[in-house]
Amino acid sequence: MKKHRDTPFVQITDQDVEQYALEMTSAESEQIKELVALSDQELEFIDMLSGNLVGQMLKMLIKLSGAKRVLEIGTFTGYSALMMAEALPGEGQVITIEMNLRYQELAEKHFERFDAEDKIRLLKGNARELMDELEGEFDLVFLDADKISYPLYFEKSIAKLKSGGMLIVDNVLWNGTVLHPDDEKAAALNQFNKMVADDLRVEQVLLPVRDGLSLIRKK
Template identity: 40%
Template sequence: MHFLSPILEEYIAGHSQEEPQILQELTRETHLKVVRPRMLTGHFQGRVLSLLSKIIRPNTILEIGTYTGYSAICLAEGLPYDGKLHTVDKNEELYEIQRRYFNKSGFGGKIIQHTGDALEIIPKLEVVFDLVFIDAEKMDYPAYFEAVLKKTKSGSIILSDNVLWSGKVVEPLDPKDKTTKVVLDYNRQLKEDARVETVLLPIRDGLTLSRVR
């Protein structure tokens, strides 16, 4: 489902901050060499993540779902000189392209890569995170949320991507569609969970912003 017409999407992007050259290069290489390039965060949402990070001014960031590194670079733009971003992805084949662009972006020294199952890695991180971005396997969103809550503090921000799930959240539910059911339950959970304050933003495929109480 397209929430906005292409011409309106073009207008929005054209009246937002320009996409950095390094991210344009990463986008081109991802489309040329990596499967499922639509998973890229993209210009508009990337600038949203960058600005949110700069507003929040986190010392520590956790990202679940690195893909080729686009969103990590955007989030890293808001880190202080001694800040760190931990990013987790299960696909070890993407490690090299991630590292190459992290280094080219100038944020290489601030970004720590982890390869493997996020639910096994997160409990081992001895870090309290100011900002978390969840953008990985949708079936595991509830488990990711519980895992990261234990690594946050009052005032920490948790961002959850793809929560509109291409509009399927407002369509009749196919009983066989387990992923959409999980997304629906997750959205309901965030709204009703007393541990966080939540607002769902209609940005791209849906971005939920939750503040830990």
């Protein structure tokens, strides 16, 4: 499913264990599989797709929490937005924000094709600015965007979440480099993880799923 760039990659979970977990996890819908195939054709690398383990966890959390209004920061080609939209009730909505022009184009095309119930609203631009313009509270926020800006997005997300709402954050282990940060992104993610751990406004659990997934609940 994924194409990785020619950079060192640390398998956080034993590869055979992760494959077994995937085999024992609900399969993606046919439209999600088609979106993955199209993304693979359209882009050289699709390693930024959240993947089925993360996608199914998002769907499960939405169904368990009863979330109806969802905010996504970082759309890429639309995989996770469509995953979440599939789990929402009829009146539910995903608002997703993407800055990259190429990803905007692809996501928009994919939503037109696969979002038959019109549950997804794509906002084009910088999430730092667009988040401030959004009105009302959200039940759930999924963060998978610029890693260096995670500390900033955390504050903005907490402000937008209702009490009891969930913030789900992807890539928080960053190939395991957060243990000994040696570059800007690893350092920013380590700072983010420590910020969350010390914040009395939330309770959280960091899961070693795929590249690290934090589940954060606003008190």
